Amino acid sequence: MAAESLIIAAEPLIRIQQLSKQYKMGGETLKALDEVSLVVNKGDFIAIIGPSGSGKSTLMNVIGCLDAPTSGQYWLDGEEISRLKENKLAEIRNRKIGFIFQGFNLLSRLTAIENVELPLIYRGVPSKLRREHALEALRKVGLEERIHHRPVELSGGQQQRVAIARALAGNPPILLADEPTGALDTRTGKEVMGFIKELNGLGHTIVLITHDPVISEQAKRVVRIMDGKLNEEAGGRNELHTGV
Amino acid sequence: MNFIQAFKMAIKSILSNKLRSLLTMLGIIIGVTAVIALVALGQGATKSVTEQVESLGTNLLTVNIVGRGTTSTMKAEEAVAIGDTVDGIRYVAPFNSQNSSVKFGTTSVNVSVVGTNADYALVKDYKVSSGRFLAQIDLDVYQKVAVIGSSTATELFGFSSPIGEYVLIQGTRYKVVGVLEEKGSSTTGSNDEVVMIPETSAERLFKSKGVRTIYVQVETTDKIDSVVAGLENVLSDHFRGNTNSYRVFNQSDALSTLTSVSDTLTLALAGIAGISLLVGGIGIMNIMLVSVTERTREIGIRKAIGAKKRDILIQFLIEAMVLSGLGGLLGIGIGVGAAQGASSAFDMDIVFSANVIGVAFFFSVAIGVLFGMFPANKAAKLKPIEALRFE
Structure with missing residues (x-):
């Protein structure tokens, strides 16, 4: 209990308060996110689950700093970022968030190591150090043998591991995974999930977005999203509104 | 992101699409080739005429006595x-x-x-x-x-x-x-x-x-x-003040007339070259626009992992610049070759001036920047979520 109270006392990594996102579609206002509140602490492994159209992607975009909310507050690692300008957001994405996409989203013209280096390039890391970091990240995902392969020369699972290495390379506090197994077969999907779990075990905070209950079961916490509203499921630690 | 990095990226993306890059550069290549070859031949002709006049002696004055x-x-x-x-x-x-x-x-x-x-x-x-x-x-x-x-x-x-x-x-x-x-x-x-x-x-x-x-x-x-x-x-x-009794004729006057003729010619050549460079520049802009659309997803990925507007702008701008600069270099090479070929085939004098070559290269790079600006800006302004969603 002492450990638990320590975590709560510390500033959470993600603190979302009454956050709304509205889209105007043909004169009608669509509430993709409706006064959502969410807290993610350091070391958490949280799954956000919901069917398509539930506002899941919008929430991911907002958490990933790809999109700005209409109203509400978003504190990321002690910084209020909901009103920041595009360039500042790019910087925060670069430093704070490692993206793992469903479709891997590797640059096909670059080799594995070049792909992994990319976030470091935009951070302005000098080339030698960049190479070291990228190599280390690729070693973590077990691909140090294939650093000079292009994505087309790698299997789906390997591609996703390169993508994970890219997310890890900058050593961001949060890994944001959007359906990381969506484009993989069950077996490699399982492998990748095992890997993500392992990363969580090493201390990485993971936010996983999925529509698949089987996948979400592997998370420590599961948050269900429906019609733009969040609902924490039993089984996870019930701290949805704690510390707010 | 520094320039060397952007430069490497540009080279990579140009090399990944060799045929298209070459065709894109063609306008610039032809323009620069035309400038280099024509100016070399024009200046060669001017030089040989000037030499002929000078062999008569540019410091030669002729006094004609008409008398009174x-x-x-x-x-x-x-x-x-x-x-x-x-x-x-x-x-x-x-x-x-x-x-x-x-x-x-x-x-x-x-x-x-x-x-x-x-x-x-x-x-x-x-x-x-x-x-x-x-x-x-x-x-x-x-x-x-x-x-x-x-x-x-x-x-x-x-x-x-x-x-x-x-x-x-x-x-x-x-x-x-x-x-x-x-x-x-x-x-x-x-x-x-x-x-x-x-x-x-x-x-x-x-x-x-x-x-x-x-x-x-x-x-x-x-x-x-x-x-x-x-x-x-x-x-x-x-001749007691009668200035009509004599005439002093200056060879260098004749020379300056010749020079002004060749200057006009050079200016006309520069105009033609300017037009072909302009056309080349539009070609580059066209392909860059296509390239931006094709690479929307790439731009989205780059933005998602932390590329700023400026990074994307520089990337595409440098790509356009490298394209046109490379075209310029190729044009200079071909132009020099063509002029030398023509000079040996038709026994014409040619003169290469570092100035003309430098200006031609600078111009081709400048064309790249100018016409790359619009596509690069378009790329930089893409919204990351929309770009990521692009198939």
Whole structure:
């Protein structure tokens, strides 16, 4: 209990308060996110689950700093970022968030190591150090043998591991995974999930977005999203509104 | 992200699509090739014309005496004396010529007989191949000696040596003392069909007093203006203020006319080149726009992992710049090759100037920046979520 109270006392990594996102579609206002509140602490492994159209992607975009909310507050690692300008957001994405996409989203013209280096390039890391970091990240995902392969020369699972290495390379506090197994077969999907779990075990905070209950079961916490509203499921630690 | 990194990325993306890159560059390549080759040929032509004019001597002044009233000439001694009064004159040669028949034995030719002094060879750049040229003493004692041009020598004497032989000019015997080296033709006709005799003897032969033409060689080209002014002063004094009695003709005036013609030509070439570069630039813009659309997803990924607007802008701008710069370099290479090919095939003079090459390269790069700006800006302004969603 002492450990638990320590975590709560510390500033959470993600603190979302009454956050709304509205889209105007043909004169009608669509509430993709409706006064959502969410807290993610350091070391958490949280799954956000919901069917398509539930506002899941919008929430991911907002958490990933790809999109700005209409109203509400978003504190990321002690910084209020909901009103920041595009360039500042790019910087925060670069430093704070490692993206793992469903479709891997590797640059096909670059080799594995070049792909992994990319976030470091935009951070302005000098080339030698960049190479070291990228190599280390690729070693973590077990691909140090294939650093000079292009994505087309790698299997789906390997591609996703390169993508994970890219997310890890900058050593961001949060890994944001959007359906990381969506484009993989069950077996490699399982492998990748095992890997993500392992990363969580090493201390990485993971936010996983999925529509698949089987996948979400592997998370420590599961948050269900429906019609733009969040609902924490039993089984996870019930701290949805704690510390707010 | 630094420039070297952006540069590497640009090279990579250009190399990944070689054929398209080459076709995109084609406009710039053709433009720059045209500039380099045409300017090299144009400047070569200008140079060869200039050299021809200069071989006549750019520091050569011609004084034509029109005279006033009955005195339509100037005494030869007075003419030569000008050389001492005006500062900056190297040689002065009086010139008196008439077409007349020259006979040796039974052979007769019609050539221009020139009465002049020893300086004439220096002024007109004649060299003696055998014997000697006229000397001042020949003028002083009215010697009947002649120096003949190479063509005239061959026509009259064939292959035997003319030195010491006598020719008849209008019935008077002249001893041949020298033969000139071959000089070729100029705009004023053959320089080798000529017979030169001392000016004083020529006055007697032609039964005329004084000279109508004086050649003046100036020490250096930059003294031409002061010498022209000096000559005009002296001549004005001589003809008592009648400035219509004489005319000082400057070779460098002719040269500057030629130069202005070639400048206009160069300007016209630059205009044509400018248009083709413009077309090349539009080609680059077109392909860059296509490329931005094609790579929307890539832009989205780059933005998602932290590329700022500026990073994307620089990436595409440098890509356009590298494309056009590479086109420029290729164009310079092909242009130099084409000009050299043309010069050896058609025996034309070519001149490459570092200036023109530099400007052509700079222009092609500038075109890349100018026409890359719009596509690059379009790429930079893409929203990451929309770009990521793009299939």
